[in-house]
Amino acid sequence: MKKLQTWSALTLAALLTACSNNDNLTPSPANGHYTEALLFNTSVTNPDGKSGVAYMQAINDTTSATYNNRNAEPIGYETALVVQGKNIYSMPSFMGGSKSEVTRWQLNAQNKLVKQAALAVPAASGAAEVLEISATKAYLTCQGLGKIIVFNPQTMTKTTDIDLNSYARTGAVNVGPAAMVKRDGKVFVGLSQFDNTYKAAYKSVDLVMIDAQTDKVEKLITNETLGLSCATRPIDASSIFVDEQGDIYIMCLGAFGFNSDYPGGIVRIKKGATEIDATYRFRLDETAIDGLDVRADYVVSSYYAGNGLLYAYVSVGKLDPKFSENPYIAIVNCPVTIDLKTQKITRIKELPIGNPYSTGVCKYKDIIIWGSTNKEATGFYYYNPTTKKVKNAAIKTVGFPGFIYHIKK
Template sequence: MNLFKKNNTRSLSLSKGLVAATMSSALMLAACGDDSSSSSANDNGSSSGDKYLLSFMMEASQFVGTASLSDNQAKVVEDFIEAPNAGGVAYFNGSVYVLATDDAMNSTLSRYELDKDGNMPAKASATAKFQGARAIMMKFVDENKMYVEQSMGDAITALDPTTLKTTATIDLSEYIDEESGALTSVPGSAVIRDGKMFLTLSQFVDFNKFIAGPRASVVIIDVKTDKVEKAIFSDKVAAVGGMDDMNNTMSFVDEKGDIYFYSNASYCYVEGYKEGWIRIKKGETEFDKDWIFRMHDAEYDGKKTNENNLMVGGTYMGDGKFMGFFGSFADPSNFNNYEWQFVVVDVYKKTVEKVDLSPTIPWFAPSIHLDADGKSVLLGHADKKGGAIYRYDIASGKVAKEMDVTTGTAYYIVPMVD
């Protein structure tokens, strides 16, 4: 196993992310150091005894396994399994699911059934293949059904979560937004409410530059029948969701039953594309025509206006608050500057606030997960001092270190709860 050693720097070939799908970039990994704004988790009573599903990115791979956040990261990762870094990692009903894509866009879904101690076996209990579809997103309905989204196949596939046998395939090709010049539908972020899945479609109009469509597009699917009920559109923002939002968090349902969708307007590369949050209110199946939240207009870091945009990834924390990534790809040739900031977005108050961590690189979005008790958020971080996993306490807004990361980079941090 080719693992990173402390104080080494290596080049990572990253295929994660909408923009990174077309290029590689060098991610510098250094020895771990304390962030001056954070304290030890053990000093403030944060729990670190339970196991989590973790993955760490190293070169063109991610290493996946289960461990406690109090474990020695460099040691436990030696027993993790290796998978391509272009792929999703999830926990559901006592099993770990790894959905990964190779360079030819062929994808493999593997299910690893955990033992009574929460350990992950070396070999998968079941597998499924998706040829040439770039399938890296999963959505679980219940113990009898899950979906795999074929982002380059204009389809989503329903499977049995235990056997991984296909039970239905939903063709999305008839919902390609040809009126906007789309070449393919590209399913992305999804939420389920009242037995219906609201699935965003990125509607690619330019493969060379990976530009999504100029307007929001969502299909509504009955999860019992696997039938598309209708497609809806909005010109308030560009394409919502993300083609590889592997946490399914550019869309979320709040406590009121309202669904929120975010558009980063293809990272604001295209003149005229509009970013922002839009919503579908409880009981409705059309976009709310009277509500919009453009983060570019929100006060951030003392400024009334800004040109930053939220990256794919994050988690809904409740009470209208969403933790995500804020930054800019103003220089698209360099994706490794420590310029991105963890933020809390309040869609009710229409505000954006910094989290008390130093700026970091833009590849930690998959690490952001709400913990099992709903009181804190786990996230990966690195700066020039090194890397670590941190816990953000929602009530206090304080950040505490949970685990030093000296081998690779924290990629997924998933609570193992049903």
């Protein structure tokens, strides 16, 4: 098999051009120790799409294969995987049915997932994202509690809470801390502000800024002029990031496409600033998609490639007439590129449109890997943005491929 660390760019380009199943074999590492891996999760849903089971596993190569879940580790359903350096965090199920703990894992030399320790959390905590502040301090956002749990990632023991419920909007179930990013010693935390139907309770983009040393909230950051709401997607760490210029970009969910009065979009906080840039208006309801005759509702997941370029899945509810009846199984996830500088969105026509559970996007060397469940196949597709060549469902999975991450040890 072609092991990750032995693949050259030339070999990969040849694979993508020819899409051959007869690639020459290359040996395993001489010492049996892998330095890279692909980590991914899969969801096996019940017929209604609302419930099921989920798994994660790591693989050593990108050769065509089918992976079942016999050697995978069970994780919480409808939750995030978070990678922080060598640490991998899995969350309990949002809807219950799994043990209420956040687990820290690492990969051993053979890329087997090894449980390190676990942090017990309250039932229905809605544990969403982890951000490591230092070797001995990390933040865990808890949607259901309206709090951030501060804990020691080495021992997985709680230190304190940061209670954010005082920032909840009228009509919100609670403040809903979501995805986070650290810049210049401050942690910027998106606030969901969902009502009891998981839609925006108020038309505002809200975040809090926390001092990473003292764990004190220094300010509420808010904007009501851009018409956007629900800052960051709670189970997607890529929904807030710092670019190479030092600007923070934040994906806003609105009403997930269920209410046109609450559109999705993207906002930014410029380098050195602590307020949302009111001059940067990037609303998806105002932005045509080149190659598609309908507009996007929100950014589902993404990979930032630098120079203002996002490879992303956007949800386009109008692509499936049955979207409002059962959004869990609708075919609405469209692969696109998003130019954050020009605010241009372009459909990647070489890739299929998939269902909402298949959201994985990551970069490996010269390719972008996309998880997709569509009308033809389920698995990970390899896309070379230079040649536009695609290898369809190169890695087939049992279950919807919802996350993928290229880990360098």
